[in-house]
Amino acid sequence: MSDISLIGMISIFTAGITIAIGSVGPALGEARALAQALSAIAQQPDEANTISRTLFVGLAMVESTAIYCLVISMILIFANPFWEYAIAQSGG
Amino acid sequence: MSDISLIGMISIFTAGITIAIGSVGPALGEARALAQALSAIAQQPDEANTISRTLFVGLAMVESTAIYCLVISMILIFANPFWEYAIAQSGG
Amino acid sequence: MSDISLIGMISIFTAGITIAIGSVGPALGEARALAQALSAIAQQPDEANTISRTLFVGLAMVESTAIYCLVISMILIFANPFWEYAIAQSGG
Amino acid sequence: MSDISLIGMISIFTAGITIAIGSVGPALGEARALAQALSAIAQQPDEANTISRTLFVGLAMVESTAIYCLVISMILIFANPFWEYAIAQSGG
Amino acid sequence: MSDISLIGMISIFTAGITIAIGSVGPALGEARALAQALSAIAQQPDEANTISRTLFVGLAMVESTAIYCLVISMILIFANPFWEYAIAQSGG
Amino acid sequence: MSDISLIGMISIFTAGITIAIGSVGPALGEARALAQALSAIAQQPDEANTISRTLFVGLAMVESTAIYCLVISMILIFANPFWEYAIAQSGG
Amino acid sequence: MSDISLIGMISIFTAGITIAIGSVGPALGEARALAQALSAIAQQPDEANTISRTLFVGLAMVESTAIYCLVISMILIFANPFWEYAIAQSGG
Amino acid sequence: MSDISLIGMISIFTAGITIAIGSVGPALGEARALAQALSAIAQQPDEANTISRTLFVGLAMVESTAIYCLVISMILIFANPFWEYAIAQSGG
Amino acid sequence: MSDISLIGMISIFTAGITIAIGSVGPALGEARALAQALSAIAQQPDEANTISRTLFVGLAMVESTAIYCLVISMILIFANPFWEYAIAQSGG
């Protein structure tokens, strides 16, 4: 059973580390943009609508990179083709 | 029992390290946005409502990356499919 | 008894390192927001109430990431499902 | 079956780490550009259209580097020629 | 006796490294807030009371992350459930 | 079959890590130039055309370094001469 | 005697490294606050008393994190429960 | 066949890592120069021609360092004298 | 004699590395405070006495963290309880 276990272990570790590293960039980035948006609103209150709209469209784009990591991480846990192949083999 | 133990150990380690690394980015990021919000309120007190609203919507978005890590970490501890498979095997 | 010991050891190490790394971000972040709040109060004393309220709501949000780490760390020490399974096995 | 397993394991690990590292640069970069855009809009509201247009064309270009990583990561999981060769060999 | 020794050794090492890493963030953070408080007092002496009060409430919150580390560190030395289990086993 | 497997594994790992590292520089760089372009447009709206043109020619040049990495990465997956030689050998 | 020696060695190493790492943060932090205090006194000599008082209360709080490390370090050298258990075992 | 395989593997890895590391410097550098050029055009629109000309001559020089890496990387994949010698030996 | 030697070696190494790392923080910190003090004296010569007094009291506090490291380092060389126990054992 050793091969299945190894594939399982590396999947667990990779799933965790992928989302862990992958959340650092978006979190810092979104916060930076958010901080600048607040500063811009304070500076030009009349443009608060334009600024908010641009901010949230942009944040969605930044968030997308975190989503990529989450997707890969979820695939590795719940829809891992290597794991499925290994189980199929060991069951055959 | 060695394979089950190894899967357990790697799950423990990954769960801890995932939330540990994953909390650094959001914590620093949220604090940065918060600091800027306080500065903006001090600069433009009349816009305190708009600033607060934008701040908390934005913070929720940043917090989401920490939540992703927490979710993966919890899945690895309490709903780990690899662990469940290994127990099912050893019990069969 | 070697498997139980290994699970115990990795739990100890992970519990410690999780809270250690997980406290760096919130501590630096909260201090940054706090510093900015003090600066904002000095700049706009009349808004001290609004600033303090926003500060403490925000700090609670930042502190939440440290709490996530503490929770995982405590679970690993006192409610570790892998450890419980291993003891149950060895007692069976 | 050891060779197939090793190829599977290295594919899992590489797929995760590729998107994890590859999301840091674009996330930070896009957020930086977004922050500057918000600042520019606050400074020159009349040019909001030109700024938004340039921003989104540019963001698409930055996002492309994240897409490259996602593509390589997906290829390694779902269309990996080395894995397919190994399965074909073991099935022969 | 080797298993008990290993658990003891990893507990010693983790206890030390947890408080060592965990003291860096709070120490730097508290000092930053403190420095800003002194600057704010020098700038707005009339608000010294409000500033001091906010400072010490905030410092307590930052200090809390150092306390989390100290608590985990002390638990690992003086109330370590894994160590107690191991001694109970070896005494049985 | 071990040699073929090793060449396959190192190709998989290198392909992933090449594009992962290679996307950091261009992503950060392009975002920096883009941010400056937005700032320049806000400052000198009449020169928006000259600025945009120079920006996109320059971005293409920066993107070229990411393309180099993608090309090497693709060659290693789909047109790897070492892999082809190894297959030819094992088939002979 | 090997187990006792190993516990002794890891205690020695951890005691040293704990205070070494643990002194970096407080030393840099206290110096930062001190530097700001001197700057504040130069700027607002009339508030020298308020500033000094706040400084020394704050420094005591920062110093506390260094004390935590020193305490753990001293416990590991002079009141180490794992070491005492090991000696008791070997003497029995 | 082991020696040929090892030479192949180290060539694959080096080719990838060379262009990966080698693209970081030029990408960041070119973007920096580009950003400054845009800023200079916004500041002195009448000199746009002189600035563009100097920019592109300079960028070519910076790009040359990326080209050096690409050349070495390509040589290692397609014209590697060590690989050719090893094949000649094994064919003899 | 191997156990005694190992304890001796780890004591030597830890003693050196403790004071080496432990001197970085205080040295940089004290110099920072000193630099600020000189700047403050140049700015407000009439307060030179107050500034000097606060400086030297503060420096003593920063120096204390270096002293902690020196003390641990000296204890490890000249009053190491683990070493004394080991010698007592080997002499018995």
Add this chain to the structure above:
Amino acid sequence: MSDISLIGMISIFTAGITIAIGSVGPALGEARALAQALSAIAQQPDEANTISRTLFVGLAMVESTAIYCLVISMILIFANPFWEYAIAQSGG
């Protein structure tokens, strides 16, 4: 044939890593000088000639350090005395 292979492998790896690391400094450096030149031209257009001349003489000097690395890298691939000696030996 193992010794020749090892010399070949270390030559391949060193050639790649030498130019990879060696291109980071010059690329960043040249770009910095170039950026400053553009800024200087925008500030003092009348001195564009003097600035360009000094820039290109200086860039040549910076480029020289990249050339040193390329030369060593090329020598290691195409005129490596250690490799030639090893081939001569094995052919003897």
Add this chain to the structure above:
Amino acid sequence: MSDISLIGMISIFTAGITIAIGSVGPALGEARALAQALSAIAQQPDEANTISRTLFVGLAMVESTAIYCLVISMILIFANPFWEYAIAQSGG
């Protein structure tokens, strides 16, 4: 003779690395204070005496951390109690 040699080797290595790391902090720190002193003299020539006096008293304090490292380093080479014990043992 192996134990004596090992103690000798670790003493040599630790002595070197202690003073090497330990000289970085004081050198950078003293230079920082010195630079600030020169700046202060240029700004307030009439206070040159007060500044110089404070500078040299402060530098002595910073230098003390380098001296601590040198003392430990010298003790490890010329008055190492572990080495002396080992020689005494081997001579007995």
Add this chain to the structure above:
Amino acid sequence: MSDISLIGMISIFTAGITIAIGSVGPALGEARALAQALSAIAQQPDEANTISRTLFVGLAMVESTAIYCLVISMILIFANPFWEYAIAQSGG
């Protein structure tokens, strides 16, 4: 022949890494001085001669540290006394 090979391999690797690391400092440094020179010329065109002269004398001094590395690197490849001794031995 193994000893000669090892000396050859370490010479190859050291020669490459010496010039690679050794080119980073001078390249960045020369570029910094060059950038400042261009800025100084733009600021004080009448002193262009004095500035250029001082620049090139200084650059020669900085370049000297790169030359030291190149010289050591070349000695290791073409005039390596350890290699010559090893060949002389093996030929004897």
Add this chain to the structure above:
Amino acid sequence: MSDISLIGMISIFTAGITIAIGSVGPALGEARALAQALSAIAQQPDEANTISRTLFVGLAMVESTAIYCLVISMILIFANPFWEYAIAQSGG
């Protein structure tokens, strides 16, 4: 002869690395102070004498940390007590 060789090797390596690391701090530090001195002279030419005098006294103090490293390095090569003991032993 193995023990003597090992002591020799560690001495060679430590001597080199000690002066290498030990020269980084003083070189950067002295240059910083020197740069500030030049700036101070340009700002206050009448105080050039006082500034130069303070500079050279201070540089001597910074240089002293480099000298400490050189002294330890030289002692390890030419007056190494561990090496002398080992030779005396092997000659006995």
Add this chain to the structure above:
Amino acid sequence: MSDISLIGMISIFTAGITIAIGSVGPALGEARALAQALSAIAQQPDEANTISRTLFVGLAMVESTAIYCLVISMILIFANPFWEYAIAQSGG
């Protein structure tokens, strides 16, 4: 011959790495001082002589730390007492 080879190899590696690391600090430092000198000349052309004189005396002092590294490096290649002892031994 293995011991002589090992001493030779470690000497080669240390000689290279010593000058490589040792050239980073002086190169960056000298360039910094040079840049400031050019800036000072542009600011105060009448003091160009005093500035140049102070610059070159200071550069000589910074260069001295690079020379220390070169001297140790050369001693390790051409006047290495450990190597000479080893040759003398093997010839005896």
